[in-house]
Amino acid sequence: MAKSKKFCIATEGATTDGRVIERKWLEQMAANYDPKTYGARINLEHIKGITPDSPFKSYGDVLQLSTEEGRDGKLRLYAVIDPTDDLVALSKARQKVYTSMEINPEFADTGKCYLVGLAITDNPASLGTEMLQFNATAKTLDVRKTNPANLFSEAVEFKLELADDASAGLFHNFTEKIKGLLGKQSQATTEGFTQLHGAVTVIAESQGEVLQKFAAIEGTPAKVAELQTDLAKLQTEFSALVGKLDSDEPAGQFRARTPGGTGEEALTDC
Helix, strand or coil: CEHHHHHHHHCCCEEEECCEEHHHHHHHHHCCCCCCEEECCCCCCCCCCCCCCCCCCCCCCECCCCCCCCCCCEEEEEEEEEHHHHHHHHHCCCCCCCCEEEEECCCCHCCEEEEEEEEEEECHHHHHHHHHCCCCCCCCCCCHHCCCCCCCCEEEEECCEEECCCHHHHHHHHHHHHHHHHHHCCCCCCCHHHHHHHHHHHHHHHHHHHHHHHCCCCCHHHHHHHHHHHHHHHHHHHHHHHHHHHCCCCHHHCCCCCCCEEEEEEECCC
């Protein structure tokens, strides 16, 4: 599952449908949001299509919410989302780069605010003209709401950045380290260094296998502990070889001979 880095979707005080977003609304949404209770889907322009091949299909899901207070003293609501490939593509093309929330001010008779939807848009000004009527009786967007009592927030620009996959990054860094070290010594061709090259390759393959198992493990704590021990052992062995490869040239016993000469000292008449 792809997951975004958190990004701001609202700030307290922003006007919506003639109402002001209160700090407690953001706090309630962050505290109460649970996709298992009600998952907020991402839609286009607050329009919810009914066919999966429509431009107004869903573009992902909101996974979690949190709040942070800015330097200006205002509370901000942040979201982490699971975007579809289509949303990632739109973001890369700089399309639909603003978000607007759909807020239920009294969700499921709890009397508390809840995020029930998140829209993407490219026209914050025109949407703002409709939404920010400074008149709570404006009905122009009611047909797009899950409930007529809900409200839409002003559009906020966002940048979709996917969170790094920890295991993928681990394997990438490991591979690049091996390539870099072996490339550094590409000119060393002695038999001894060839053996060292082979030893590093064996260690790399073994450590790679352990890393893959560790990243995918879903077993018991005992199994995890076993893999951690194996990984620590391989890392110790690998570090010893890295020390040799990190030197400016291979160790003395692997240094290539200088061609030519008889080995005898040259004498000079003075």
